[in-house]
Structures are given as C-alpha cells and as structure tokens.
Amino acid sequence: MKPRHGGIDFGTSNSTAGFLDRGKPRLVTLEDAHVTIPSAVFFNFEDDRTYFGRRAIEDYTANSEGRLLRALKSVLGTSLIREKTRIKTHSIAFSDIIGGFVGYLKHRLEEEAGGPVDDIVLGRPVHFVDDDPKADAEAEAELEKAARSRGFRAIAFQFEPIAAALDYEQSVEREELALIVDMGGGTSDFSIVRVSPERARAADRRDDILANAGVHIGGTDFDRLLSMAAVMPHFGFGTPTRDGKRNLPAGYFFDLATWQRINLLYTQKAMSDLRQIRYEAARPELVERMIDVVRHRQGHALAARVEAAKIALTDRPEAAIVLDMLEEKLSLPVAAGDLAAAIDTALERVAATISATLRDAGVPAERIDTLFLTGGSTAIPLVRERVLDMFPRARVVHGDMFGSVGLGLALDAARKFG
Secondary structure, eight states, X not given: OOOOEEEEEOOSSEEEEEEEETTEEEEOOOBTTBSOEESEEEEEXXXXXXXXXXXXXXXXXXXXXXXXXXXXXXXXXXXXXXXXXXXXXXXXXXXXXXXXXXXHHHHHHHHXXXXXXXXXXXXXXXXSSXXXXXXXXXXXXXXXXXHHHTTOOXXXXXXXXXXXXXXXXXXXXXXXXXXXXXXXXXXXXXXXEEEOXXXXXXXXXXXXXXXXXXXXXXXXXXXXXXXXXHTGGGGTTTOXXXXXXXXXXXXXXXXHHSGGGGGGGSSHXXXXXXXXXXXXXXXXXXXXXXXXXXXXXXXXXXXXXXXXXXXXXXXOSEEEEEEEOSSOEEEEEEEHHHHHHHHHHHHHHXXXXXXHHHHHHTOOGGGOOEEEEESGGGGSHHHHHHHHTTOTTSEEEEXXXXXXXXXXXXXXXXXXXX
C-alpha cells in the first residue's frame, strides 16, 4: 500500500521531507539529487516564474531581475507574517509565500511516495518565539494554515529535537539517557530523552521525554551578529552624526544584516530615509556604500557572503568578506576571534538554555550518556566546543546534520497515522 503520510522539516535555512519506505524512514530528493533544499524562494520577473532552493539562489546571484526571500520560517510568530511584499504589480503575503514553499515540498513528497500524501507531521522548534506563548501558538497556527492550504488534511506537529531523537534511536543498542542538541538556522532546541531498542517500539513515549527547551538563536543570528560586527561599521553603523550629538540610527543597519528583513529596505521610504541619514552622517561616504547595496538590491548577496565567511571560519582561522560596490571593491578580513567575539553573548544564552533543560529534567550533566548533535550550526567549532565542554564525560554522536529531523518526522508520521 502506498504511504499516505509523511514528515516535513521546514527549516530556516534548509528543508527536508520524508516517508516510511519498507519500514525505514527515507528522505525524498527535493532538488536534482539533493535530499535537502535551501528554504529560498525567488520570483523571477524575467520569465514570470517562481523558483525554489538552489535554483532560486542561482537566479538571484546571476542578477536575474526578481525578488528573493530566505529565512521565511523566522517570519512565523512575528508581525511580518501579516505583511505583504511587492512582486511586480502584485503584493503577496508572507503567509502565502510560505504556503507556496510547503506546496513544493508536498509535490516532491507525493512524486516519490507514488501517490497523494494527505497526512503530515510538521517539525517545529520548541519555541518559535521566546517567552511569548501567544505568539508561539500563532506561529504554529500559521504554519498549519499554510500546510492545509496546500491540501494536507490531518496535520500534527513534533518538536524537532524529539524527531532527531527518534532518528538516533534507530541505531542504539542499549538504554541511554541522551541530550539531543538541534541547532539549525533559526533556533537551538534541546531534549533529554530515554532511548533504547525496546522503548523504540512503544506507541506512547511521553514518559521517556524528560525535558524540552529551546531558544530563538541559530545560524542566521550568527550571520547577523557577524555582519553587525564586521560589515555594518563600514556602512556607517556606530558612527556619529556630523554634529557629534549621537550615533546614526541603527534600524536600517539591523535590517540589512537580517535575512528575513532585507526586503523591507527595498521601498521608496527606506531609500528616502537612508539619503537623510547620509546627509546627517559625519562620514557620508560610508552610508553611500549602504545606499549602493540597497539601490541595486544586493542585500541578500551581502548576507550570503557573510554566511560564507562564517562557514569558512569553521575550518580556517581567517576569511574575507568581499563586496563589489559600484565604485570600489571592499575586502573585509574576518578572523575566528572576530566571530567568537560577535556570537559570545548568544552562545551564553544557548548554554543557559541547556542548563535549564537539565534542571527541568532533574538530571545532572554527569548523568547524560550521549550528546546527539544535529543541525547545521553544530558544525561551527565555537558552538560545538561550548556545548561539549558542559558534558566532558558524554559520548558524542554526530547525526545527519540536515536530515536527522526529517527522518525522525517520517518515523513519527508512521506512528501517528500508520
């Protein structure tokens, strides 16, 4: 019988989809031979088509005329979800853009499953929004609405670290107390779970989940922090007005450094405000660089170069952020120490959240048998070392960096709907 259920991990940076195939979870190919797809949408104004994933990013970087959107998951639970963005002569709500991306994932899932997939388990972070239960519930409702608008009938949710735990449990040979560390593009989530071959067969696992916690910090936040520290000062951030009474307002610099807010700069009002900021600046030539980026809609290209530098620093002590401006070419050196300083406070919040997870579970760090690491941000040495230092006795297991959650969601879908 062909499966009618599956799992979707709609991530801030990357997404996956999967189903149970002959009793084993399998991720479907979403783009060419890849089972992961960047969570990116590009509205191409030249051929009036919409592209997803790598193709979306390629069209944008090839300077095709259009509008790129990334980190859409970060819009959930914020006021931006009710905003619209201009696509040629039309305005499209961010909720509808998310629906279109989920619809693409559904289409690929059904193609490989060989028929309709009506029932779905969607992954979700422990907190879409920190310290705001109402906004968190609204975020989940918006994602459910997007999925339902694309034809899914029965929709369930599972915490992403629990899904990763279900994937990890397929390989364990004895009972363990595991801390699941899932650090992705938008959130860092943690679960303390009892896992074993025997427990894997149980239908109800509530007693095995000792604690869940999360914080809205992930890879895109590290991008923003690095950009604010290493790039935005070259655009005027932190510099004074020419009367010396105050620094330039920070809002637009923050927008340019934040993936999901970049498109807010592409308005007549924003450009008018930037020109006024340039007029008031003690160093107007710096603000002119920012105006150049915004005028030519190169904000996402800039963010991508910052992200690339962050990734390069995972295995090199130094990198460079190269920016091709209209009248100059900037090469901004950045070292591992710069990244460490930029994200230090964020990592302290991550560590504090892990400690809170242990307290909620009533478990000391020494009791944790296994650290299961998944999510792209766990590849950053600074991040990994900060977590591992808290558990010097634990065995470290590296899961599928981008696929563990999707595989676990496929397992959970079979359990919930099979």
